[in-house]
Amino acid sequence: MQSSSKVQQLYRRWTVLLNSLQEDPKVAQVMNSRIGQYLSSHPFVALSLTLFSAMAAVPFGLFFTFALVTVVMAAVGFVFFEAFLLFVGGLTLLCVLSGIGVFAVLVAVIINVLYMTSSRLMSCYNPKQTERSLSQEDSDGETSAGTQ
Template identity: 60%
Template sequence: MQRISSRLIEQFGERWATLLNRLRDDPKIAQLMSTRIGEYLRSHPFVALTLLLFSAMAALPVGVFLTFAIVTIVMSAVGFVFFEVLLLFVGGLALLSVLGGIAFFAVLASVVINAFFITIPSLLRQKYPHLTKRGVNHEKASEGETSGSKEM
């Protein structure tokens, strides 16, 4: 069971490394990461994850709002100017409240993901110390201590 889980963890790590290398080699991403914003995001991964979650989840509401805005502009050209301004204002407030909620959720999800990112590896190191380099060194050291005490 432990061999299967360690093999799955190793395969997942290899796939993750392949994906990250493919993203790093992309010229558009390399160009973005060489800017001041890219350097800032590289040094602040929590902010980068929050920004990624926010932008991914904000795409649909922004698209719906832009569609709503285009439709209302066409209708206002027909003659309902005052009513449409009211609708755009209400739509803008709705968008503002949705984006505020998404921003809160993105920060909360980033906190949870980072908590998992910190706790899961330490739990795995405690449960499976033989899978880490430190665990192998500690086992060799403890074997040396026990063999030395048996000789005396």
């Protein structure tokens, strides 16, 4: 006896739910359209369409999630790849600039050594030239000291 009363209560709840669903303005608008009238007159097609929609939601949701994750991963991967390329480019620039700096210092040292060596050799082989340049410097220093 209790099972029949529970079934009747369930039936009443189900009927109330269906009535509230049919009274919804959006549902009423769909049911008044040609498609809604066709589905009302062909319940097997309506059931098939409902089952297909319900069963297709899971694969569609999985595919949509896969596509979204793929796009996000591609964007993140692109950002990481760009950061890696910038890092490699910066490191290459640092190495090239360091090499240019070392080369510039080395060339400056070589030029200074050549200048010092050539000036020493000239002073050894041509002492008069160096005496003249020293005497000119002394006379320039005396004249500048006398003008002050």
